[in-house]
Amino acid sequence: MIAVTAIIKNEEAMLEKMLKSCKDIPIFVIDTGSTDGSYDLYKKYNVTWEKYSDWDDCIGTSDTFSFSKARNESLALAGDVEWRIILDADEYLKGNFVKDINRLVKQKWIAKYDMIGVKVETNSEILDSPRVLRNIPEIFYEDIIHNRIIYSEQHKDKAHISGLEIRSGYSPNHKIDPERTVKMLERAIKEEPDKERFYYYLAREYMTQYGKKKLLTMINLLEHYCYLAQSTNEKADARLLLAIFYLETENSHRARWNAWEALKIIPTLTEAWRVIYQLGVPKFRDHYKKIMDISDNDGALTIRKAE
Numbered sequence: 001m002i003a004v005t006a007i008i009k010n011e012e013a014m015l016e017k018m019l020k021s022c023k024d025i026p027i028f029v030i031d032t033g034s035t036d037g038s039y040d041l042y043k044k045y046n047v048t049w050e051k052y053s054d055w056d057d058c059i060g061t062s063d064t065f066s067f068s069k070a071r072n073e074s075l076a077l078a079g080d081v082e083w084r085i086i087l088d089a090d091e092y093l094k095g096n097f098v099k100d101i102n103r104l105v106k107q108k109w110i111a112k113y114d115m116i117g118v119k120v121e122t123n124s125e126i127l128d129s130p131r132v133l134r135n136i137p138e139i140f141y142e143d144i145i146h147n148r149i150i151y152s153e154q155h156k157d158k159a160h161i162s163g164l165e166i167r168s169g170y171s172p173n174h175k176i177d178p179e180r181t182v183k184m185l186e187r188a189i190k191e192e193p194d195k196e197r198f199y200y201y202l203a204r205e206y207m208t209q210y211g212k213k214k215l216l217t218m219i220n221l222l223e224h225y226c227y228l229a230q231s232t233n234e235k236a237d238a239r240l241l242l243a244i245f246y247l248e249t250e251n252s253h254r255a256r257w258n259a260w261e262a263l264k265i266i267p268t269l270t271e272a273w274r275v276i277y278q279l280g281v282p283k284f285r286d287h288y289k290k291i292m293d294i295s296d297n298d299g300a301l302t303i304r305k306a307e
Helices: 012-021 038-044 067-077 097-105 108-112 150-154 180-191 196-228 233-248 252-265 270-279 282-294
Strands: 002-008 027-031 048-051 083-088 091-093 115-121 125-134 159-168 302-304
Touching: 002 067, 002 097, 012 038, 012 091, 027 038, 027 067, 048 067, 083 091, 083 097, 097 115, 097 159, 125 159, 180 196, 196 233, 233 252, 233 270, 252 270, 270 282
Parallel strands: 002 027, 002 083, 027 048, 115 159
Antiparallel strands: 083 125, 091 159, 115 125, 125 302
16 A cells, blocks of 8 residues: 655645645645645545644744654654655646556565655756655654655665656745745754754755855855765765856866766766866867766756756
């Protein structure tokens, strides 16, 4: 059996599209403080829902909210369901996702996998993400924001990349407190300064919220992250971002060096080769161009769309 699990707060504007996309399978929701018409939609689509255990801390903005805690409660709410699809209210399943995932989990060979990766497309990027999780105790989330599945890092060989797709939008609810994620990550860094991922994701949030206004701050955050982090596709993306940011500051040496460092981890990064093509030794420009043209971003954490 397979079901959808989600955490939701005041997402009436986006919620129905998500519920419609997965109406043929059970839906389990942990509500983290809604005061809008979400409850009417729960009834309309026969959603199983409960209030978040720290509900009282979620009215308005919160200094203590943890996305991972809420996410783990949504997983538990699904009970004995064998596979859980992880969704947010501003996302929806594309195409024949429900039909295809039901067919997929019935295959005998899928027994060796505990996670199924899908392509998540936003307005600005496409990334592979483990969004279909087997119901085993070892799989759970941690970190208050940009929560991660520890199991996925320990057992990468147990993740199957499916090619199924989720479309992610931008909830109007984000406008109520647009800096919420920034504030949560800044708090997380104060509480756990040795957690390298917080620096990476805070830099990305600054990029989304403030653009070039925080350029030097983003560079400092990513440099610190790279100092702490091991070589992963996340670190490759951080190096690529540094290359792009150093181009903005006209520091060609640091831009070129970070592009090469990104390629040492994932040699298929098109944008990293673009930096090398732009700044590399002129004698080899034709060579760099050929490599850039055949690079397919295989293994990349995220692929940013051209503006």
